[in-house]
Amino acid sequence: MKCIVLAAGASTRLGQPKALVQVKERTLIEYLMHRLEAKGLEPVIVTRAEIVIDILKAVPGRTIVINPNPEAGRTGSLQHGLMQILDTKGGDRAFRLLVVPVDRPGFSDATLERLLSMEVCACPSKDGRGGHPLLLMPEDVAGIHAANPDTPLRDLCSPQRFAVDDLHLHLNLDTPEDIEVLRDLAI
Numbered sequence: 001m002k003c004i005v006l007a008a009g010a011s012t013r014l015g016q017p018k019a020l021v022q023v024k025e026r027t028l029i030e031y032l033m034h035r036l037e038a039k040g041l042e043p044v045i046v047t048r049a050e051i052v053i054d055i056l057k058a059v060p061g062r063t064i065v066i067n068p069n070p071e072a073g074r075t076g077s078l079q080h081g082l083m084q085i086l087d088t089k090g091g092d093r094a095f096r097l098l099v100v101p102v103d104r105p106g107f108s109d110a111t112l113e114r115l116l117s118m119e120v121c122a123c124p125s126k127d128g129r130g131g132h133p134l135l136l137m138p139e140d141v142a143g144i145h146a147a148n149p150d151t152p153l154r155d156l157c158s159p160q161r162f163a164v165d166d167l168h169l170h171l172n173l174d175t176p177e178d179i180e181v182l183r184d185l186a187i
Contacts, residue, residue: 001116002095003036003043004081005029007055007102008070010048013174017051018103020058021179027058028173028182032105039116041098046081069149074101075156076149082141097136099153104132105182106168114162124169125161131169134159 007019007029014021019029026034029045036043044063047055048070055064065084067077078099085095098116111124115135123134136144140157147156171181 001041001098002085003041003098003100004078004085005032005036005043005045005100005102006074006077006081007045007047007051008067008077009103010070014176014179017054018173019045019047020051020054021173021182023183028102028105029055029058032100032102033059033062035109035112036098036100039112043100044081044084046077072149073152075144075147075151075153078144078153079147079149082145086145094138095141096138097141099132099134099136101132103173104171105173106166106171107131107133108164108166111164111166111169114164118160118162121157121159123159123161124164124166126164126166126169129170130159130161131164131166 011018021028023031033043044065045055046065046067049066052064052066063084065080067080070077107124115122115133118135121135121137121140124131136157144156173179
């Protein structure tokens with residue numbers, strides 16, 4: 001299984017790079033990398049040029065890719081991460097892919113474990129709404145790789161939803177209040 005962390009958003013509403021938000025003694029990107037690597041994943045981080053040096057400092061030794069046109073949307077960022085993976089795998093597209101948006105860190109470790117064990121395109125849900133991370137199957141990866149970069153991801157895959165009780169599954173870091181909720185989590 002492969003993994004991509006999407007961290008190329010402009011953070012205009014928040015006013016600071018989400019990946020670099022300080023959460024206790026570490027940045028959000030450090031927190032997410034620790035959680036994902038603890039499950040045996042080696043995430044590729046896709047970010048924007050303006051913050052790549054800060055991300056390199058926060059998580060040295062990791063694979064980081066710059067999306068030169070992050071305004072095109074998440075699909076374009078995902079494609080840049082896929083190109084990195086495909087370049088290092090010799091073009092083999094037959095892999096499952098976990099997609100983790102940096103600004104959606106409210107999933108539990110139990111949810112992550114359940115998602116990693118699934119054999120279908122899937123995402124957790126709470127209160128009837130889908131959440132993150134997103135697990136893609138090889139056919140989804142191929143479709144995303146071939147898509148127009150501004151195509152919404154929801155138009156390229158149909159994840160099976162599974163209900164979870166994660167209190168903060170829908171936490172989306174957009175405001176200073178959201179950061180306070182994140183800091184209050186036991187992380």
